[in-house]
Each structure stands twice: as C-alpha cells, then as structure tokens.
Amino acid sequence: xxxxxxxxxxxxxxxxxxxxxxxxxxxxxxxxxxxxxxxxxxxxxxxxxxxxxxxxxxxxxxxxxxxxxxxxxxxxxxxxxxxxxxxxxxxxxxxxxxxxxxxxxxxxxxxxxxxxxxxxxxxxxxxxxxxxxxxxxxxxxxxxxxxxxxxxxxxxxxxxxxxxxxxxxxxxxxxxxxxxxxxxxxxxxxxxxxxxxxxxxxxxxxxxxxxxxxxxxxxxxxxxxxxxxxxxxxxxxxxxxxxxxxxxxxxxxxxxxxxxxxxxxxxxxxxxxxxxxxxxxxxxxxxxxxxxxxxxxxxxxxxxxxxxxxxxxxxxxxxxxxxxxxxxxxxxxxxx
Ligand code: NAI
Numbered sequence: 571x572x573x574x575x576x577x578x579x580x581x582x583x584x585x586x587x588x589x590x591x592x593x594x595x596x597x598x599x600x601x602x603x604x605x606x607x608x609x610x611x612x613x614x615x616x617x618x619x620x621x622x623x624x625x626x627x628x629x630x631x632x633x634x635x636x637x638x639x640x641x642x643x644x645x646x647x648x649x650x651x652x653x654x655x656x657x658x659x660x661x662x663x664x665x666x667x668x669x670x671x672x673x674x675x676x677x678x679x680x681x682x683x684x685x686x687x688x689x690x691x692x693x694x695x696x697x698x699x700x701x702x703x704x705x706x707x708x709x710x711x712x713x714x715x716x717x718x719x720x721x722x723x724x725x726x727x728x729x730x731x732x733x734x735x736x737x738x739x740x741x742x743x744x745x746x747x748x749x750x751x752x753x754x755x756x757x758x759x760x761x762x763x764x765x766x767x768x769x770x771x772x773x774x775x776x777x778x779x780x781x782x783x784x785x786x787x788x789x790x791x792x793x794x795x796x797x798x799x800x801x802x803x804x805x806x807x808x809x810x811x812x813x814x815x816x817x818x819x820x821x822x823x824x825x826x827x828x829x830x831x832x833x834x835x836x837x838x839x840x841x842x843x844x845x846x847x848x849x850x851x852x853x854x855x856x857x858x859x860x861x862x863x864x865x866x867x868x869x870x871x872x873x874x875x876x877x878x879x880x881x882x883x884x885x886x887x888x889x890x891x892x893x894x895x896x897x898x899x900x901x902x903x904x905x906x
Contacts, residue, residue, distance in 0.1 A: 571592060571593050571594070571614045571615055571884060571888050572594050572596070572612065572613045572614050572615070573593060573594065573595045573596070573613065573614070573615045573616070573617050573641070573884065574596055574598060574602075574609065574610050574613040574615070574616050574617070575595050575596065575597045575598060575616075575617045576598050576600060576601060576602035576606070576616060576617065576618050576619065576622050577598075577599075577600070577601045577602070577618065577619040577621050577622050577837075578597040578598060578599055579619075579837065581868065581873070582643075582873055582876070582877075583597065585873045585874055585876070585877040586877050586880075589881065590881055590885060592885075592888065593881065593884060593885070593888075595617070596613070601619075601621045601622050601623065602616060602618055602622035602623065602624065602628065603622065603623040603625075603628055604623075604625065604627040604628045604631065607627075607628045607631035607632060607635070608631060608635070610631070610632055610635045610637055611635045612635075613635070613637060614636070614637065614638050614639065615637065615638060615639040615640075615641055615884060615887075616632060616637055616639075616640055616641070617641045617642075617643060617880060617884075618640065618641070618642050618643065618644075618649075618650075619642075619643050619644055620644045620646060620649060620864070621649075621833055621834075621836075621837060622649060623649055623833075624640065624649060624650040624651060624654075624655070625651050625654070626651045626653075626654035629651060629654040629655055629658055629660065630654070630658065632658070632660060633658035633659075633660060637660060638660065638661075638887075639660065639661055639663065639884065639887050640655060640660055640661070640662045640663070641663050641664075641880055641883050641884050641887075642662065642663065642664040642665065643665060643876050643880050644664060644665065645664060645665055645666055645667065645668070646664075646775065646776070646803065647662065647664050647897050648775070648776045648803065650662055650897075652897060652898055652899040653899040655898070655899075656898050656899050656900070661887065661893060661896055661898075662896065662897050662898065663883040663884075663886075663887065663893055663895045663896050663897070664883075664895055664897055665875070665876050665879040665880060665883075665895065666895055667722050668867065668871075668872045668873075668875035668876045668879065669867070669869060669871050669872035669875060670722040670723040670725075670726045671726055671869075671871075672866065672867050672868070672869040672871065672872040673723045673726075673801050673866040673867055674723050674724075674726035674727040674730055675730070675869075676801055676827060676862070676865065676866035676867075676868075677723075677727050677771055677773075677799050677801040677825075677827075677866065678727065678730045678731070680799055680801070680825035680826075680827065680860055680862065681710075681769060681771070681797065681799050681825055682710075683825070683860055684797060684799075684823050684824075684825040684858070684860045685707040685708060685710065685797065685823075686705075686707040687704070687705045687707060687857075689860050690704070690705065690857060691705055704857075708768075710731075710734040710735070710736055710769075711734060711735035711736070712735060712736070712737075713736050713737070713768040713769060714736065714737045714738075714739060714766050714767050714768050714769075715728075715731040715736045715737070715738050715739070715767060715768070715769045715770075715771065716738075716739045716740075716741070716763040716764070716766070716767030716769065716770040716771070717731070717738060717739070717740045717741070717755065717771055717773060718740075718741050718742070718760070718763065718770065718771070718772050718773060718774055718783075719741075719742055719772065719773035719774035719775075719802070720740045720741075720742040720745070720746045720749060720755065720773070721742070721744075721746075721773065723773045723801070723802075724740070724742070724771075724773030724774075725746045725748070725749055727771055727773060728740060728749055728754050728755045729749075729752075729754055731769075732754045732755070736769075737756075738754055738755040738756070739755065739756055739757075739758050739762070739763045739766055739767055740755040740756065740757050740758070740763075741757065741758065741759065741760050741763045742757070742774075745757050760788075761791055764788060764791040764792045764793075765791055765792070765793065766793070767792070767793065767796060768793060768795075768796055768797070769796065769797045769798075769799065770792065770796055770797070770798050770799070771798075771799040771800075771801075772784070772798075772799065772800045772801070772802045772806050772807075773801070773802055774802060774806065775802070775803065776802070776803035776805050776806060780806055781805050781806070782805065782806070782807070782808040782811075783806055783807075784798065784800075784806055784807040784808065784811070784812065785807075785808040785811045786808070786811045786814070786815075789811060789812070789815040789820055789821065790820070792820065792821070794819070794820055795819070795820075795821075795822040796821055796822065797821070797822055797823045797824070797825070798812070798821055798823070798824045798825070799824075799825045799826075800824070800825070800826050800827065800828055801827040801828065801866040802828060803828055804826070804828040804829040804830035804831070804832055805830040807826075807830070809829070809830055809831075809849040809850075809853065810849060812824060812853070813849065813852050813853065816856055816858065816859065822858060823856075823858035823859065823860075824853075824856075824858070824859050824860075825859075825860045825861075826853075826859070826860070826861050826862075827861075827862045827863075827864055827865060827866045828864055829850060829853075829861070831847055831849070831850065832863075832864060835847060835850065836863040836864045837863060837864065879895065883895050
C-alpha cells in the first residue's frame with residue numbers, strides 16, 4: 571500500500587518512521603487541496619491532517635487517481651466533504667481519540683497562564699523588568715468553571731478543574747454519568763452556565779449548530795469579567811464579537827488554541843511576513859489574549875497514539891477487516 575502523507579511536520583515524522591511491512595510512505599510538506607491533489611497519482615492512500623482541504627473537487631481528483639482510502643491523522647473531520655467521499659466510494663478513517671489528557675491539560679495550562687499572566691511575566695523578566703504591576707490574577711479555588719461539551723476531552727478538563735477546587739457546571743445533551751457520580755460537575759442549561767461561570771471552556775465539535783455559538787448574544791449572557799478558553803475549533807467563536815467583548819471588558823480575557831481562519835497561518839513560520847488577517851492581528855494586541863497555534867494535542871503520547879491508530883486503520887482496510895474508525899456522511903448525521 572503506497573501512502574501519500576500530506577502536511578508533514580518535522581515533529582511527527584519520527585513517529586511514522588517505523589511503518590509496518592507492506593506500507594510505504596512518501597512524505598509531502600504541502601497540504602492536500604485541489605491544487606496539490608494531482609501529486610497523488612500512483613498512490614493508494616492519502617494520510618491527512620487538519621490543514622488539508624478535502625473538498626469535493628479534491629476528492630474527485632483522488633478518485634481519478636485511484637486513491638482507495640483517506641486516513642486522517644486527526645479526530646476532527648470538518649475539513650472533509652464526507653458526502654463527496656461517500657459518492658466516490660472512498661472510505662474515510664480517523665483517529666477518534668489519542669490523548670484527551672493532552673488537550674485538556676493544554677486548556678488548563680492556557681487558563682493558568684492567562685489568569686496569572688505567565689506569558690507577560692516571562693517576557694518581562696527576560697527584559698530585566700521585575701515589576702509586578704499589572705500581573706494580578708485570581709485564585710482558581712472556589713471559582714465556577716463552565717464546561718461546554720463533556721465528551722472525552724471536556725470530561726478530563728472538568729476533573730482537572732475539580733482538582734483545583736472549582737465548582738464545575740457542564741452543558742452537553744449527552745451527560746457523562748461518571749462526572750455526576752463522582753460529584754465532579756453539575757449539568758445545567760446553557761444560559762445558566764453562561765450566567766454563573768467565571769471561566770468558560772469549549773469542548774464541543776464544530777457543527778452547524780455550534781458554529782459561532784460564542785457571539786454577541788451569548789457573550790451578553792456571561793458574567794462580566796469571565797475568561798474564555800477554546801481548544802476545540804476556531805469557528806465556535808465569532809472573532810469580531812470576541813474583540814468587542816474584550817474591548818468593553820465584558821470578557822476579561824481569552825485563551826485560544828484555535829482560530830476560525832487559522833488555515834494557512836497556524837503551523838507556519840510567518841515571522842518575516844506581514845500578517846494579512848486583521849482580526850487575528852487585533853487579537854494579538856490584547857495583553858489579556860493568549861494564543862497558541864493549535865498545539866493542544868502536541869504531546870509524545872498523543873503523537874505515538876496517532877501513528878499507532880493510523881497504521882492500524884490502514885492495515886484494517888488493506889487486510890479487509892471492518893473499519894471501526896470510519897466516518898461517513900451517514901454516521902456523521904447519526905451522531906449529531
Ligand atoms: P467528543 O466527541 O468525545 O466530545 C464532544 C462532546 O460534545 C460530546 O459529548 C457531544 O455530546 C458534545 N456536543 C455536541 N454538540 C453539542 C452542543 N451543541 N452543545 C454541547 N455539547 C455538544 O470529542 P472530544 O474528543 O472531546 O473532542 C472535542 C473537540 O476538541 C473536537 O471536536 C475537536 O474539535 C477538538 N480537538 C482539538 C484538538 C487541539 O489540538 N486543539 C485536538 C483534538 C480535538
């Protein structure tokens with residue numbers, strides 16, 4: 571099985587170095603999209619990441635090039651036109667869970683840094699500025715944290731927050747019985763969560779019904795001075811509304827690992843270029859906004875698991891076994 575591996579990053583290559591017998595990998599730095607899809611000629615499988623754009627036109631080219639499998643190295647699949655993949659009969663497999671701890675721990679690291687202004691203190695001390703002015707944070711202990719989405723990652727995040735002595739409010743149409751049994755979280759309606767939380771963290775997938783769920787109207791329901799954390803998907807937040815909320819002080823800060831227009835920006839070194847995205851540029855001017863470049867998953871454990879499950883998915887397909895990690899337009903509809 572010949573695999574075209576797109577959007578290759580140096581940090582992941584070593585985890586894919588020991589491929590099982592029968593699989594051969596060619597690494598491409600380029601992202602897969604309709605311009606680069608012709609590179610897939612002569613391959614059987616494409617292996618893709620969140621920055622690859624598998625729209626209908628791209629998938630049609632894959633079909634013409636006799637690609638038999640799309641293997642995603644991610645949990646999220648909102649960058650794949652599943653209906654088109656179904657139409658061209660190319661199965662799509664993903665890595666549904668690799669390390670919920672990696673993402674939940676990063677969310678908590680962002681929250682702690684934002685609150686205690688570690689990002690500012692680090693820069694200041696390196697400049698021999700040892701002043702403490704402007705660095706006042708608050709105790710997490712005793713605060714209320716609202717967790718939106720208590721699946722694999724949100725439930726781990728809720729338990730971490732409980733460990734800090736926070737009261738955890740949760741919102742998810744599917745409740746996690748373990749969180750209730752262990753008295754970690756109390757499920758409430760979304761309005762109550764917005765109204766009661768000092769910190770709100772997003773752990774829902776990007777779906778039509780969650781797109782821009784954080785907007786002018788939802789921000790208005792939040793406690794004045796709340797902190798917002800997003801390690802899920804950028805488009806959960808309307809960035810213009812977030813900027814207004816930060817300017818007015820309705821939100822006291824935001825910690826973001828994802829951004830709606832991150833494609834073409836995140837994962838790249840653009841340090842010698844002019845940033846063209848004005849909303850991101852504005853967000854970067856706030857001292858109370860902390861942005862990381864979609865790195866919440868980036869632990870050794872998660873990368874090893876991603877490689878292991880990706881190889882297993884490809885071998886399951888090649889050896890004619892069932893595909894437990896397949897996603898299709900039909901399964902997607904059933905799960906939403
Ligand atoms: P999951 O599928 O285990 O949990 C998602 C939860 O959201 C489910 O419990 C579901 O019932 C709930 N949900 C769905 N629609 C909802 C709604 N409208 N309101 C409230 N809850 C809703 O997914 P998991 O593994 O916890 O991942 C969550 C998200 O994290 C992924 O969709 C992905 O976008 C993001 N992610 C980000 C990474 C990063 O590096 N920043 C890495 C991995 C995932």
